[in-house]
Amino acid sequence: MNRKTNKVENGAVARLIRTIGFFLVLLASLVLGVHSLESINVGFINDLIAPINEVINSDLEFLTKHIYVVLLSGLLMLIWTQSRSYFSRVFITVVTLLVTFVVNSIPLTFEIIDFVDVRNIIPFLKSSQAINDIFIDFFSITKWLVLIIALPILLLFMLLGYKKPKRVSSQFVSNGLILLFLTLIVIYLPSLLDLNWYDTTWFNYVVNSLLSLSFVVTSLGSAFGVLGLFRK
Numbered sequence: 001m002n003r004k005t006n007k008v009e010n011g012a013v014a015r016l017i018r019t020i021g022f023f024l025v026l027l028a029s030l031v032l033g034v035h036s037l038e039s040i041n042v043g044f045i046n047d048l049i050a051p052i053n054e055v056i057n058s059d060l061e062f063l064t065k066h067i068y069v070v071l072l073s074g075l076l077m078l079i080w081t082q083s084r085s086y087f088s089r090v091f092i093t094v095v096t097l098l099v100t101f102v103v104n105s106i107p108l109t110f111e112i113i114d115f116v117d118v119r120n121i122i123p124f125l126k127s128s129q130a131i132n133d134i135f136i137d138f139f140s141i142t143k144w145l146v147l148i149i150a151l152p153i154l155l156l157f158m159l160l161g162y163k164k165p166k167r168v169s170s171q172f173v174s175n176g177l178i179l180l181f182l183t184l185i186v187i188y189l190p191s192l193l194d195l196n197w198y199d200t201t202w203f204n205y206v207v208n209s210l211l212s213l214s215f216v217v218t219s220l221g222s223a224f225g226v227l228g229l230f231r232k
Contacts (some may be wrong), residue, residue, distance in 0.1 A: 017081050018077065018081035018225070019226055020074075021075070021225075022173075023226050024071070024073050024074030024077070025071060025074035025173065025218065025222040025225075026074075026225075026226060027070055028071035029071075029218040029219040030215070030219050031060070032067065033212055033215030033218075033219060034052055034053055036208045038053060039114075039208040040204070040205060041204075065123075069121075069122060072100060075156060076096070079092050082159060082163055082170060084163075092155045092159060095151060095152055095155060099152050102148070103118050103121065104118070104120070104122045104127070105127035105131065105132050106135045106136055107119045107120075109139050112187055112188065112191065114198065143191070143192055144192060146191075147184075153177050153180055153181045154178075156174075157177040157178045157181060160173055161175075167224075167225075168224045169221050169222070170221065172218070172220050172221025172222075172224060173218050174221075175217050176219075179210060179213055179217060182210070186210065
């Protein structure tokens with residue numbers, strides 16, 4: 001951080017960490033974006049992404065199994081290189097890791113069939129049954145608490161979207177994150193309002209189109225971030 005200008009300026013090591021973070025977010029966004037496009041289930045789109053999908057499923061199988069670990073690692077690197085506030089870094093990191101731990105511990109609480117699959121998002125992160133029972137009791141207070149899954153995304157959007165100086169990379173990634181945040185709200189609304197939208201074709205189109213758009217925008221921003229290796 002440049003204390004005179006109050007702007008985020010990274011040194012050589014921080015630039016390297018930032019670039020690796022953008023690269024990991026780029027990889028994860030591409031994989032998740034292709035998956036979302038495939039889920040739209042439109043013929044010409046499936047034909048278009050078929051070669052990419054084949055490479056992902058055959059040559060990048062390990063990556064796809066640990067895609068959320070890759071995404072989380074990249075985002076954490078961005079948190080610690082894109083903020084000038086130590087409080088913000090620590091607070092957002094703690095919230096992100098805590099929510100990840102909760103979701104990984106009681107995935108059935110957050111799962112929406114065909115839309116949200118959070119089982120074993122962090123395969124090596126284990127929890128005890130006693131802790132799981134505490135989480136289950138907490139989330140039974142009100143079903144609206146499931147929206148806590150979107151909290152880290154909102155915080156990341158605020159961190160990247162309002163950083164100075166403004167960069168194309170951080171702006172695109174933040175725009176992709178706010179789209180992802182809004183999409184998660186849309187996904188959970190039918191279960192929260194007791195609506196039967198999950199079995200309708202239009203809802204599938206809307207959700208997967210929004211997911212695809214959010215990951216495309218995030219991928220573009222991450223690509224610009226990787227290209228900005230030598231920029232402070």
